[in-house]
Amino acid sequence: MAPAITLAAEAPKLSAANTGFMLICSALVMLMTPGLAFFYGGMVRVKSTLNMLMMSFISLGIVTILWVLYGFSMAFGTDSGSLIGWNSDWVGLGNIGLTELWPGYTIPVFVFLVFQLMFAIITPALISGALADRVKFSAWALFIALWATVVYFPVAHWVWGTGGWAFELGVIDFAGGTAVHINAGAAALGVILVIGKRVGFKKDPMRPHSLPLVMLGAGLLWFGWFGFNAGSWLGNDDGVGALMFVNTQVATAAAMLAWLIYEKIRHGAFTTLGAASGAVAGLVAITPAGGAVTPLGAIAVGAIAGVLCAMAVGLKYKFGYDDSLDVVGVHLVGGVLGSLLIGFFASGKGQSEVEGLFYGGGLTQFWKQCAGVFAVLAYSLIVSAILAFILDKTMGMRVTEDDEVAGIDQAEHAETAYDFSGAGGGAAKTAATAPVAAAASKKVDA
Template sequence: MTLAAAHVDTGDTAWLLAATALVLLMTPGLALFYAGMVRAKSVLNMLMMSFVSIALVTVVWLAAGYSLAFGDDVGGGLIGGLGHAGMAGIGPHSVHGTVPTLLFATFQLTFAIITAALISGAVADRTRFTGWLVFVPVWALLVYVPVAHWVWGPGGWIRERLGALDFAGGLPVEIASGASGLALCLVLGPRLGFKKDAMRPHNLPMVMLGAGLLWFGWFGFNAGSALGANGLAAAAFLNTMAAGCTGLLGWLFVEQRRDGHPTTLGAASGAVAGLVAITPSCGEVSLLGALVVGLAAGGVCSYAVSWKFRLNYDDSLDVVGVHLVGGIIGTLLIGLFATAGMTGGVDGLLYGGGLAQLGRQLVAVVVVGGYAFGATYGIGKALDKAMGLRAAEDHEHTGLDLTVHAETAYDHGVLGHGAPVSHSHSALPTARKTRSQA
């Protein structure tokens, strides 16, 4: 079949090429975001955990992941087949909708990459790098790929049978990474000095730069999910912008009232929380809904990041507090704010649609969150028993940059030993300072 015969749209193809590059840029952006939040002794290790995920997930995706996620269903809505393993049968003239299938596969690959990389934030400072090299491909195949098929794949049960809505990845990206991060940090246990030592971000300008790159790439993530240069992409683009802004403002409002100081870390985190929440709903809600989704996420997530101190789980960089909680908020609020003009027929509760859609969204959240947590906990325990996932205590104390990579990010004395060099709006779980971003 020729491209012309398949009615490939050059405008759609050009936009998706750009969107794919934008989403790939999000992983280096995430690397900077995370690296700025850790102590100086673990900067390079944090960068490496994200960058190596690009290579690992790509190999797995091309070998079998794409086929299992987006191949024809062979498991009652649970998994696709291996007909396209190794990208078999997909050439330059294969078409998905109005774009080349190879481009669609690459676009979806970039989603899988950043989802795996997100988990690293929950276990920063204490994960064996060799263990991470094994964990990522195993997790991608056993957790991300099945959930992606459920939500987006042909015949996937969440999409086709349950009828839950998820435009750009609240379930397979945000909730799956957040629940998986929680499971893995429970397997590894807390960092040395958790709740005792001040674990402040060492470079807040780096955090802000990373957040800016994430925000920039998120337009490709969300608007690109329309798979076309059209009005739906434009609406998703504007909704993404709006929710990022209200997420930022909501977080800062809480900080000002609670702590008396709006912080740069809070601004970056609030923007990310708003963007996380709008991911599933950007193509399902109106502009008003997007504003509310972002505001709700910014406010709630600013409190959720402190839960780890009360519940005693060491989610180093708040993957649970931002991505899991933000993903749940955005996915559930579809049930309230969905409009038929965006969804093509489904209205949420506040637009006269009743409780049915909210119920569907809730079922999807519970199942995906539960599956991701349980499967990741099992993978983590198995790998920990087989090869050890926790870094040696002396390595963790010295810093993984030097002990694992034989490098340091900075060559000015005390910085190489991880001394805190910048302020943060959190250090210890006190009444006014409740967040530690590692």
């Protein structure tokens, strides 16, 4: 029998299947930002609808350009001090080969960078829900540019970049519990503590103007989230992405049901807003954990997040911070829960062999998760508050009280979401037919 011959490991080759899969996932994640716009847009009063849509859409423009110019290099370039990356060849994206592979994977660098771009876009858009009704659009646009540069790009490097301190420590964040949701939720809290409450907070009714729009947005988020989560494994060769896909569905369903049950017990009704919010809470919580837990673990993560996030949204009334659309209650709390629960429910049979407390692994991973969670939370909250303070003291962050009361859509965009003047009904129809009715009445009297 001929002696065995050991061959050097072959270098990865471009996989058309994985490349196509990741391009589809990138498109799904892009769809999440318009989905978020509809979700938030339906939750505000009618006079703020367009502004809420625009606060998400403008992120698609600003962050895309920054990512090309320097964002990708800062987030995923060569590490410097475990805090930031840089690669001058990536500035402007002009020196990347068409078939140049992302190291260790079978997809081109261009595919990886566009997938990560979609994460960078939606993260500042998430913040906007906390600031509804009261922020100048120009100030918001500048805030996005500054925040992405000094908060998101560095934090993305900490968590996902080779050499980043959280990455090297072994903090598990499959698809963005720390880098996206805790980051955005903490930023939202930092900004609202600076700019203050809406006019009429806790006094005037501020109910959603279109619950069907909210449900549409939640459905688009749920759909797009499969690309957000399953795509974060950057391929489809070993089943981990499939596990994440399943856990995304399972945890979201569990969270929605748990939120509705809590809501029924606490408030006496199953609401559509509760169903939508519960689903998003489940999506948030499973994002960091889904590659590490079993489907039963995903049920636990989703159910815990559904109940605790439902409880958390009421804290703004207790503590007096005006988180307009519950970004803190859902994204910050949900992200913290999902990240920390890895320390308990990691099975060792998914993305790695790391086991949590309930699988015999002790609390080692839990403490690592704590380090990542609270470092990102503190950094984002403090830096975001500083940015908001500087902008507020220079150009002003808020619209005038009169513009806020009258409606930020008209003040900032010179438009309104709905125009019924040509619908042929209501006041317009009554005004048009009044002369005819009056003439007919005189004829009868005569």
